[in-house]
Amino acid sequence: MPVDPLDVRILRLLLEQPRTSVREYARILGTARGTLQARLERLARTGVITTAGPRISPAALGHPVLAFVRIEVTQGGLDEVAAELAAVPEIIEAFSITGGGDLLTRVVARDNAHLEDIIQRLIRMPGVVRTRTEIALRERVPHRVLPLVESVGREAVGDGQRAAG
Structure with a gap:
């Protein structure tokens, strides 16, 4: 828009x-x-x-561990696995993706042992072939949209000037 x-x-x-x-x-x-x-x-x-x-902080709610879990799914099972993922409260986002895996999830946990429990739950889900987990060490660029808004704004001003000129 x-x-x-x-x-x-x-x-x-x-x-x-x-x-x-x-x-x-x-x-x-x-x-x-x-x-x-x-x-x-x-x-x-x-x-x-x-x-x-x-915007709620999972860390402030006692879930300071953040991991990204890629999930490979059996062919045709994407919707079913996604529905199962929605029942896991520690999964705060899930995306279907291209490349290595079919789904990319953002998972929070109380500690590494809790993260392992969550991963074991994922592995047991029907339709999940394998997972690959990457633990985030430190947030380097927090979620932000303002730079994008400003960039779009500069484009909108530029388009308006070109149309007038």
Whole structure:
């Protein structure tokens, strides 16, 4: 979905000040509250904004170990295995992928022994052929979207200038 410079300013503000009210966002942006609300609804409806909830730290919940587990699945078993993965609370994300394996999961655990228990549970699932686990040592670039938003914003401004010129 194309975004314009106001959309970019709204997204930047949402990322930088997520707990601010819509009224305050409108004041900061110098736009009418109704305009801002309509933009937010459009950005949500088109899938640009996917959540408004807080970001929860698994480590703060007692699960400091983060691992990425690649799972190879029997042919035709992807949907069934994915459904089984959804029942494992320590799997916080799962993606079907290309390359080595069929699924890539992001798994959190209390400690390495707990991680081994989770992996053993995965291995026992019908349709799982094998797994490969990589433990994250340290987060080097935290989850972020602001640099992408700013890049898209620069492109939107550039496109607007080219269209005017």
